[in-house]
Amino acid sequence: MKFTMSRNVFLAELQTVQRAISSKTTIPILTGVKISLDSEGLTLTGSNADISIETFLSVETEKADLTIESTGAIVLMSRFFGEIIRKLPEDQFTLEVLESRQVAITSGKANFTINGLDSDNYPHLPVVSTTNQMQLPVHVLNKLISETVFSVSQHESRPILTGVHFVLADNSLLAVATDSHRMSQRIIPIQQGEDFNIVIPGKSLTELSRSLANDEEMVEISIMENQVLFKTQTLSFYSRLLEGNYPDTNRLIPTSFNTTIEFSVPSLLSAIERASLLSHESRNNIVKLSITSEAVVLSGNSPEIGKVEEALNYEAVTGDPLEISFNPDYMKDALRAFGDMNITVNFISPIRPFTLTPTEDSQQFTQLITPVRTS
Structure with missing residues (x-):
C-alpha cells in the first residue's frame, strides 16, 4: 500500500475515528487505527467495546489531493501515529507499507519508519440489516442530542439511565433522558420507519454529535438487535445499545x-x-x-x-x-x-x-x- 495526500485532510479523518479508540482496551489491536486503501479511496476505522467509527475519503475529493500508487491495508498504533502526522513538516505526506508490516511515513525531509499490525486480525464491524431504517437531517439529530443527552445519569449503579431512550411510534420520535433528578424530553413528528424502542449510551451520542459534519445533509439510522448504525455519505458510526427496560417517564410529567x-x-x-x-x-x-x-x-x-x-x-x-x-x-x-x-x-x-x-x-x-x- 502506498499513497500521498494532504496532511490536514488526513488528520481531520484520523481525529474523527480516534474518538472510538481507547488506550484501556483489553484487545491490543483496538488501540490502533485500521487504514484501508482501494481504488475508490481511503477508509479509516477506530473501535472500542462501545462504539466503532469508520470514515471514507473518496479519491475524487479535491481537497484531499489523494494519489494512490498501490492498495492494501494496515493497522497502526493510533496515539503515536496521530502525533507523527500532526507534527510532519509539509502539507503533503506519503505513507507506504514496506516488508514485515513496517510503514514508512515521509514528509519533506522527515522520514519515519514504524511497526504496523496485520489488518486481517482487526475485528470486523457488525453486519447491519437494512430492514429497520429511517432518515433524519443531520442538524435535527444533533439538536435532538443536545436537547437531551446532558440529563443522562453519570453513575453506573443504574446503567439504563446512562443512555437516551428513543421510541418511534405513532409517527413520532420520542427522545428522553433522566438521571432521576431531572429529565429532558423531545418529540419530533416523523413519517417513516418501523416502530422501535431502544436506549443508546449518552457517551456514544456525544461522540456521534462531535463526529457528524455540519455539511452532511442526511443521516441514515439502522437498528439491529444490540447495535445501532448512523450512516452518512462519508461516516459510519456504530454504537452498542443498552440492555434492559427504561423506566416509564411519561408518568413523571405533571399535567x-x-x-x-x-x-x-x-x-x-x-x-x-x-x-x-x-x-x-x-x-x-x-x-x-x-x-x-x-x-x-x-x-x-x-x-x-x-x-x-x-x-x-x-x-x-x-x-x-x-x-x-x-x-x-x-x-x-x-x-x-x-x-x-x-x-x-x-x-x-x-x-x-x-x-x-x-x-x-x-x-x-x-x-x-x-x-x-x-x-
Missing part, C-alpha cells in the same frame, strides 16, 4: 400546576449564572426562587462568601405565591437547551418537580427538574 411564570431564556439564564457564582462556593449548591404577584426574586447564599439577591424580569405570572429551591446547574443546562426563546415554568409546590416548556409549543419539548428540600 396541572398551581403557579406559572413566563421568562425570556437569555434573561433568566444570565440571572441563574450570577446567582450560582455564590452557590458553587456553598456545600449544598442551591438557589431559591420566590414568586409573588408583585415580584419574582432569585437568591443564593454561601455562609463562607456572602449572598446574592436579584429581582427577575419576567413576561407574566399567574397562580399561588411560591418559594422553591433547586440546583442552579440543572437549571442552566435546561435553559441552554432552549436557546433564545420564551419559556413557561410550571410549578405545583416547593417539593414537587417543576417543568420548563417553550411558550409557543409546550407539547414537543419538556425539561423537568426536581427541587431541593430545604429545612
Whole structure:
C-alpha cells in the first residue's frame, strides 16, 4: 500500500475515528487505527467495546489531493501515529507499507519508519440489516442530542439511565433522558420507519454529535438487535445499545400546576449564572426562587462568601405565591437547551418537580427538574 495526500485532510479523518479508540482496551489491536486503501479511496476505522467509527475519503475529493500508487491495508498504533502526522513538516505526506508490516511515513525531509499490525486480525464491524431504517437531517439529530443527552445519569449503579431512550411510534420520535433528578424530553413528528424502542449510551451520542459534519445533509439510522448504525455519505458510526427496560417517564410529567411564570431564556439564564457564582462556593449548591404577584426574586447564599439577591424580569405570572429551591446547574443546562426563546415554568409546590416548556409549543419539548428540600 502506498499513497500521498494532504496532511490536514488526513488528520481531520484520523481525529474523527480516534474518538472510538481507547488506550484501556483489553484487545491490543483496538488501540490502533485500521487504514484501508482501494481504488475508490481511503477508509479509516477506530473501535472500542462501545462504539466503532469508520470514515471514507473518496479519491475524487479535491481537497484531499489523494494519489494512490498501490492498495492494501494496515493497522497502526493510533496515539503515536496521530502525533507523527500532526507534527510532519509539509502539507503533503506519503505513507507506504514496506516488508514485515513496517510503514514508512515521509514528509519533506522527515522520514519515519514504524511497526504496523496485520489488518486481517482487526475485528470486523457488525453486519447491519437494512430492514429497520429511517432518515433524519443531520442538524435535527444533533439538536435532538443536545436537547437531551446532558440529563443522562453519570453513575453506573443504574446503567439504563446512562443512555437516551428513543421510541418511534405513532409517527413520532420520542427522545428522553433522566438521571432521576431531572429529565429532558423531545418529540419530533416523523413519517417513516418501523416502530422501535431502544436506549443508546449518552457517551456514544456525544461522540456521534462531535463526529457528524455540519455539511452532511442526511443521516441514515439502522437498528439491529444490540447495535445501532448512523450512516452518512462519508461516516459510519456504530454504537452498542443498552440492555434492559427504561423506566416509564411519561408518568413523571405533571399535567396541572398551581403557579406559572413566563421568562425570556437569555434573561433568566444570565440571572441563574450570577446567582450560582455564590452557590458553587456553598456545600449544598442551591438557589431559591420566590414568586409573588408583585415580584419574582432569585437568591443564593454561601455562609463562607456572602449572598446574592436579584429581582427577575419576567413576561407574566399567574397562580399561588411560591418559594422553591433547586440546583442552579440543572437549571442552566435546561435553559441552554432552549436557546433564545420564551419559556413557561410550571410549578405545583416547593417539593414537587417543576417543568420548563417553550411558550409557543409546550407539547414537543419538556425539561423537568426536581427541587431541593430545604429545612
